[in-house]
Amino acid sequence: MAKPPSSTSMRKTAKPSLRLRPVAIDTYHENVAYLNRSCELYRAEGFQALSKIVVQANGRKIYALLNVVDDEAIVTGDELGLAEQAFDQLGLKAGDEVCVDHAETPASMDAVRRKIGGERLSLDDFRDITRDIVANRYSKMEMAAFLVSSTHMGLDRNEVLDLTRAMTESGDRIRWDEELVADKHCIGGIPNNRTTMIIVPIVAAHGLLIPKTSSRAITSPAGTADTMSVLAEVKLTPEQMHKVVSKTRACLAWGGTARLAPADDILISVERPLGIDSEGQMVASIISKKLAAGATHLLIDIPIGASAKVRHMDHALRLRKLFEFVGDRVGIHVEVMITDGSEPIGRGIGPVLEARDVLQVLENDPAAPLDLRQKSLRLAGRILEFDPDVRGGQGYALARDILESGRALQRMRKIIQAQGEIELVLQPGKLIREVFAERDGMIVSIDNQQMNKIARIAGAPLDRGAGVDLLKKVGDKVKKGEALYRIHAEFNADFNFAVSLSEQQSGYRIGDEHEIIRIDLEE
Amino acid sequence: MAKPPSSTSMRKTAKPSLRLRPVAIDTYHENVAYLNRSCELYRAEGFQALSKIVVQANGRKIYALLNVVDDEAIVTGDELGLAEQAFDQLGLKAGDEVCVDHAETPASMDAVRRKIGGERLSLDDFRDITRDIVANRYSKMEMAAFLVSSTHMGLDRNEVLDLTRAMTESGDRIRWDEELVADKHCIGGIPNNRTTMIIVPIVAAHGLLIPKTSSRAITSPAGTADTMSVLAEVKLTPEQMHKVVSKTRACLAWGGTARLAPADDILISVERPLGIDSEGQMVASIISKKLAAGATHLLIDIPIGASAKVRHMDHALRLRKLFEFVGDRVGIHVEVMITDGSEPIGRGIGPVLEARDVLQVLENDPAAPLDLRQKSLRLAGRILEFDPDVRGGQGYALARDILESGRALQRMRKIIQAQGEIELVLQPGKLIREVFAERDGMIVSIDNQQMNKIARIAGAPLDRGAGVDLLKKVGDKVKKGEALYRIHAEFNADFNFAVSLSEQQSGYRIGDEHEIIRIDLEE
Secondary structure (H helix, E strand, O other), X not given: OOOOOOOOHHHHHHOOOEEEEEEXXXXXXXXXXXXXXXXXXXXXXXOOOOOEEEEEEOOEEEEEEEEEEOOOOOOOOOEEEEEHHHHHHHOOOOOOEEEEEEOOOOOOHHHHHHHHOOOOOXXXXXXXXXXXXXXXXXXXXXXXXXXXXXXXXXXXXXXHHHHHHHHHHOOEOOOOOOOOEEEEEEOOXXXXXXXXXXXXXXXXXXXXXXXXXXXXXXXXXXXXXXXXXXXXXXXXXXXHHHHHHHHHOEEEEEXXXXXXXXXXXXXXXXXXXXXXXXXXXXXXHHHHHHHHOOOOEEEEEEEEOOOXXXXXXXXXXXXXXXXXXXXXXXXOEEEEEEEEOOOOEOOEEOHHHHHHHHXXXXXXXXXXXXXXXXXXXXXXXXXXXXXXXXXXXXXXXXXXXXXXXXXXXXXHHHHHHHHOEOOOOOOOOOEEEEEEOOOOEEEEEEOHHXXXXXXXXXXXXXXXXXXXXXOOOOOOEEOOOOEEEEEEEOOHHHHHHHHHHHHHOOOEXXXXXXXXXXXXXXX | OOOOOOOOHHHHHHOOOEEEEEEOEEOOOOOEEEEEXXXXXXXXXXXXXOOEEEEEEOOEEEEEEEEEEOOOOOOOOOEEXXXXXHXXXXXXXXXXXXXXXXXXXXXXXXXXXXXXXXXXXXXXXXXXXXXXXXXXOOXXXXXXXXXXXXXXXXXXXXXXXXXXXXXXXXXXXXXXXXXXXXXXXXXXOOOEOOOHHHHHHHHHHHOOEEEEEEOOOOOOOOOHHHHHOOOEOOOOOHXXXXXXXXXXXXXXXXXXXXXXXXXXXXHHHHHHHXXXXXXXXXXXXXXXXXXXXXXXXXXXXXXXXXXXXXXXXXXXXXXXXXXXXXXXXXXXXXXXXXXXXXXXXXXEEOHHHHHXXXXXXXXXXOOOOHHHHHHHHHHHHHHHOOOOOOOOOXXXXXXXXXXXXXXXXXXXXXXXXXXXXXXXXXXXXXXXXXXEOOOOEEEEEEOHHHHHHXXXXXXXXXXXXXXXXXXXXXXXXXXXXXXXXXXXXXXXXXXXXXXXXXXHOOOEXXXXXXHOOOOOOOO
């Protein structure tokens, strides 16, 4: 069946054009356009609210969801309003003439429908899908359809490989002109766990290149980029990033400015709120991002624990195989470490509190959280062993030497200065409440998800000093009435809500030593 | 894991309330709320654009998608703006105080995630899902996730049954206090095919109760409600509908005013644009609507043909079994007729042109389209045989007698008057273009989808006179240069676009008699 001509050349003569007007509404990751109901075009075309339109001018083109406006103060009958994101994307000036048309369903939705019907998709199918997603041709619900169709047993490992390739090709790719570019990634879910800010200076001090980009928190109380931003500027242009890396062999930047595997960012904006959890999507997402960032060697951290994302060893092992399968075929050396995710790593949860922990470790402060220090050294050691000159099994000792000699701290200072230092005020939130033990005993478990939730409700990461400060960890003995942790907040409402949440469920379980569940890990 | 308290009672004291302000933006089936970026609440809560919020006051509650506004002219820092749909739904006045909170993901999304993971769902799961959908707790992408998870082999027949029950319970139910309430439904896809407006007066003239509600077109050039609205008022309140039915034993109303199986309407607003096609959803949708409308006996029309929704007999038979299985268990007598869907039924496509065809049949006009007349009589005959007093096999003759005696036309006039007559101006669109045969031969096929598309692009159903008027049907002989059909439009731009579409592909194939594909049907 033929489709109507999608070119507007023919229509330009027949259709009135509209004047572009920015509308100061932030619609987040979705393009929205506003048309007055009296608009001649609206009338003739039978445009309906929530239909998808294509806006064109001067060879530029964007897709947007249409909202119909009944108020001339927002848009008049001969204007087309665009919400902030859509206006920026089109890149024209207010008052410029634009043409508007119905947007056809993206052609690659045929492939999605085939996937829903149980078919395997090809590399070309995944390329078509990611291209359409990056061009903003997919609505949120079309993306949800794609994600659900490829969840769980929906993608075989060759499809995950093809999806990885297609997502990598969907954006820019950084080249570092070095043989070995190291990177690390944790699949997430564990509070604090801020190892990256310790590993990167260690690895760079040894001389390996490790240009690290990280995300900001979306559903957690802090991402590495949030915590690093307490100490230094993290929003770097690609040029600034290259400059920092050439000076220090490393960076700790926010990944949001580069256009690396952009299809992935867009899909994540649908996947997270849906809370669907697709192994294939996750592996494709992580590897495509790292490939696009120019990494040649990648260490993946998979924490397992009762309140972690991965709860059983067989699941972790299955994930590891999938990472290895895809990594080998796209030419990135992937190693996977399965780590203890049974409780938070470190003490602070929230940007300022986590930055304090990181600095304590780097400064070899005797008060530094030991678990954060040891995990960081183990991961850093494995990365150092990517270096052919480092003997197998010597990485940990080498990493420890770099840390204890103060070279890691020195390198971190250099990175901070190169990125732009921020005047250091490590001030935790001024509203403070301690949560107390209800009985004598030993801490037998701490719920990762509950601690994340309390810290987030307290205001993290938006309020940098907000969060939770753990005073006791699993294995510690406590007396009834002893403080387990402190809640910090900046605003009354958030504070009260976080306190009330901790009263409902503290997240701590106190019992006897034999109740502690230890996970058998490779070392 | 505990969830934060969802009651706002605790927060009311801590949180500032906001003044409600209507925002004149039509967001169609989605609730949207607008908050100024300077709003203290926004600041403290870390609300993000596109997060879902819950708005409460005076025991009323709605869910809405949040957009952040940077313009005081739209909303100020102490106001909460609501788009038209959301404002209407909340039912408060401008300036009323409201409280705003983060909306948690609807609890029934757990069931959707289990379905994605391959589990069977229970009746309670489907009840929870439909309840949350009707309460507008689901975003479009959450609905897409549910739909895709239950597509194709995703629902077994017992799940379809449970979904039907849950959807039926999701809204009101009309009771007619009669033993036999007849209804009919066609699964759609065939242009014109306006049998309902002929069947209903025939069945009502015989004395059976047939209170018919129909939809407006969403993706087609006309629905029964669009065509009927050319002749009579179709937007009836439940009270008006009862009055019309008590006077005439029938009605031909738009179903959109009643709250019948509302979960279905909301799901359709996602399913149609996605173009995903789930048998289970379709069967549950149709039967729940008819049950809620009070039908006891239902005739389903499944047209099959190369450009129809159902293309093969085995598919039609599978669907029939599913309709029968569900119908028997929810206590509605369902019969399925498989009909010829190889070309449009009737001549006109678009509200005015279809109304003309219907009136010609009812008036026994010798020019009336024979296929529309015959199909209507066959379907009406089957419905008449629901009457225990009608001998099996006599329905067709009985229906023909009622039509030929003028009693059907008389009854139709009565229905029109009872609903509210509209002054009759059957004026097809004034811009007219004929499309000509490119060779001598016989019409061997007409593409249903292409004819629908041309009629829709020409302006139907919004412009009532717009559409396509078929001058030749399958089996007709034509000479080169003879007219095949006429395009009618009201507006230049639409007209040019429809003409250009027909030039790309006329939708007609001319060949030799043996090329006509006949479908073997039960009679």
